[in-house]
Amino acid sequence: MIYFDNAATSAPKPVAVQTAVQRALHSLSANPGRSGHDASVAAAQEVYACRAAAAELFGFSHPERVVFTGNCTQAINTVIKGVVTPPQNVVVSSLEHNAVMRPVERLRRQGCTVTVAEVFFDDPEATVRSFARAITKDTRLVICTHASNVCGLRLPVEQIEALCRQRGVPFMIDAAQSAGVLPLALDELAADYICAPGHKGLFGPMGTGVLLCKGEAPLPLTEGGTGNASASLEQPPDLPERLESGTLNVPGIAGLHAGISFVKQKTPAAIHAYEMRLTGFAYEQLRHMRGVTLYTPFPDPSTYVPVLSFNVGDRSSEETAARLNEAGFALRAGLHCAPAAHRRLGTIETGTVRFSPSVFNSRGQVERLLWQIERLAKE
Amino acid sequence: MNQARILVGSVTFAIQGRDILRAHGMRAYIERGKGPQPQYGCGYSIRVDGDGAEAQRILQAHHIKVLGRVGADGA
Numbered sequence: 001m002i003y004f005d006n007a008a009t010s011a012p013k014p015v016a017v018q019t020a021v022q023r024a025l026h027s028l029s030a031n032p033g034r035s036g037h038d039a040s041v042a043a044a045q046e047v048y049a050c051r052a053a054a055a056e057l058f059g060f061s062h063p064e065r066v067v068f069t070g071n072c073t074q075a076i077n078t079v080i081k082g083v084v085t086p087p088q089n090v091v092v093s094s095l096e097h098n099a100v101m102r103p104v105e106r107l108r109r110q111g112c113t114v115t116v117a118e119v120f121f122d123d124p125e126a127t128v129r130s131f132a133r134a135i136t137k138d139t140r141l142v143i144c145t146h147a148s149n150v151c152g153l154r155l156p157v158e159q160i161e162a163l164c165r166q167r168g169v170p171f172m173i174d175a176a177q178s179a180g181v182l183p184l185a186l187d188e189l190a191a192d193y194i195c196a197p198g199h200k201g202l203f204g205p206m207g208t209g210v211l212l213c214k215g216e217a218p219l220p221l222t223e224g225g226t227g228n229a230s231a232s233l234e235q236p237p238d239l240p241e242r243l244e245s246g247t248l249n250v251p252g253i254a255g256l257h258a259g260i261s262f263v264k265q266k267t268p269a270a271i272h273a274y275e276m277r278l279t280g281f282a283y284e285q286l287r288h289m290r291g292v293t294l295y296t297p298f299p300d301p302s303t304y305v306p307v308l309s310f311n312v313g314d315r316s317s318e319e320t321a322a323r324l325n326e327a328g329f330a331l332r333a334g335l336h337c338a339p340a341a342h343r344r345l346g347t348i349e350t351g352t353v354r355f356s357p358s359v360f361n362s363r364g365q366v367e368r369l370l371w372q373i374e375r376l377a378k379e
Numbered sequence: 380m381n382q383a384r385i386l387v388g389s390v391t392f393a394i395q396g397r398d399i400l401r402a403h404g405m406r407a408y409i410e411r412g413k414g415p416q417p418q419y420g421c422g423y424s425i426r427v428d429g430d431g432a433e434a435q436r437i438l439q440a441h442h443i444k445v446l447g448r449v450g451a452d453g454a
Contacts, residue, residue: 033390036411036422041390048394064391228389238444241389 002365003330007149007177007307007356009199009206016258017203024254031247033227043250050257051240054210057202057260057268058194059185067211067240068248072176073099074221075195075211078243079172080104080141082218086111088140091131091169093155094119095148095341100174104143113138119344121296124156124303131160135167142171146178150341150352151296152279152307154182157191165190170215176200177305180263181272186214193218201271202263204256207249217242271359275306278357278366285370286310291377295345295352309345309352312376317351320376324353327372331355383431384410384424385438386447393423396443403437405429424449 003011024046030039032047048063055063069075080103084090090104094116108114117130135142142164147154157173164171172193175184179194180201186194192215198208217239224245229236236242263271279299286292291313299308312320321333334351335342342348357366387393393409400407406428427434435448 033423041409041411044390045394048391051391064395226389236388238388238392240391 001328001330002361002369004355004357004361004365004369005330005332006200006358007336007354008332009197010201010203010358012360013205013255014203014259014262016262017205017255020258021205021251021255024251028250028254031227032250033241033248046254046257047248047250050253050260053257053260053264054212057180057264058196058212059183059187060212060214061187062214065213065239067213067243068253069195069209069211069243070207070249071199071209072174072195072197073209075193075209076100076143076172076174077103078211078221079193079195079218080107080143081221083170083216084112084140087113087138089113089115089136089138091115091117091134091139091142093117093127093131093144094344095145095150095153095155096143096338097145097149097174097176097341098337098339099176100143100145101340115139116340119153119155121153124159128156128159128163132163135163135169139167139169142169143174144171145174145176146182146184147305147307148338148341149177149307150336150338150354151309151345152177152299152304153296154178154303154305158189161190177307180260181268181275181305183268186212189214192216198252198256198259201268202256203259205252208252208256210256211243213239213243220245222246266359272305273301274359275357275361276301276304278361278363279304279306279308279355281363282355282357282366282370283308286373289370289374289377292373295347306357308355309347310355310373311347311350311352312373313379315376317353320353323376324369324372329369329372331369381429381431382450383427383429383434384449385427385431385435385445386412386424386449387438388444388446390423392443393425396425396438396441399441399443400425400427400434400437405434405437407434 032044051063051066115134117134120126170192175196179196194212198204226241317333412422
């Protein structure tokens with residue numbers, strides 16, 4: 001199987017990640033932050049080392065404000081539900097994933113208002129103007145995906161965060177598709193929250209995610225044992241423990257630490273450049289195939305991440321992906337948990353097939369995939 | 380040699396504080412309190428071989444929440 005579904009989760013994981021998980025299961029099987037014995041302290045040190053590595057990768061000088069979550073969705077839910085209360089307003093982009101759209105829909109049913117800021121493919125300034133129109137005095141939170149998980153388009157988060165700073169509104173970036181690929185320097189940004197999966201571009205195990213919390217600490221989604229302030233029935237005020245009730249996923253965090261080290265060693269810029277070369281090559285070949293439909297302009301590295309949507313002939317996206325699976329290629333079809341983005345692309349009825357390579361893919365593998373797609377297109 | 384124990388609110392602050400003090404050339408170690416200390420949060424503290432007051436000042440300058448200090452002129 002040749003894997004091109006890295007926008008869902010990256011595979012394979014680096015050997016160092018696999019080794020770190022095994023080592024943690026073997027040697028760090030103690031509860032961090034709970035006990036005074038050496039094993040517990042060693043586990044806590046590994047957890048802290050991962051916080052520090054994540055903070056450094058995201059240009060953030062506060063490792064104690066790096067919160068571990070089970071995935072990016074949990075980080076996003078923590079911010080949305082912990083910051084916004086009815087009847088406040090939330091502004092989201094028109095390309096958001098259901099990780100954002102479902103919690104804001106719940107808020108809408110509870111009395112909040114939700115405003116969608118339109119995204120324009122060839123005009124980032126127009127996108128920023130959409131956000132400027134959408135933000136009002138009632139807006140409590142602005143949410144923007146850094147890059148679409150359907151088509152790879154990067155949103156102008158730097159301009160949007162400047163806008164939020166001017167208006168005094170907290171800003172959250174969903175870095176599900178950009179973490180490990182695009183640079184983000186949180187110390188220099190006015191963004192209040194960055195939510196990222198550990199298991200995609202950071203190459204950690206599934207079941208890991210991070211919330212970088214520069215702004216006010218959200219109310220916790222989950223309350224319980226944190227290992228500190230145990231005599232009090234109130235959740236402790238300080239991060240990260242405030243948002244980390246219950247035992248942490250130490251093997252996952254150790255693997256994530258190794259994944260972040262892998263990314264740092266290669267550098268996000270080099271990873272992005274390589275993956276965009278594969279994506280650009282695939283786009284150019286697909287563009288010239290009769291019967292293949294693409295939905296975006298050429299994915300220029302300055303405005304895209306390595307995610308590409310297409311369809312073949314009149315086949316449903318699911319049928320195309322199933323045929324590619326039979327031929328040994330793993331790609332995801334359908335709506336990618338992002339119906340809002342598919343409405344924007346005009347593909348809500350059909351869905352698309354999504355190609356998302358990683359540093360572990362070669363050009364030869366992409367050529368083999370393209371040959372198979374061409375065969376399908378000619379049938 | 381003077382020894383001080385600086386009490387902090389979480390294991391995160393304990394590790395972060397220890398690393399900060401070591402970066403300032405101080406000998407610092409993580410310790411767990413010997414008895415129940417509900418008023419001191421997590422029970423983790425930073426043992427410092429040296430000037431406890433200076434260590435506390437450094438930690439507070441780095442926004443480490445210090446809950447108390449025992450020994451070396453502390454309480």
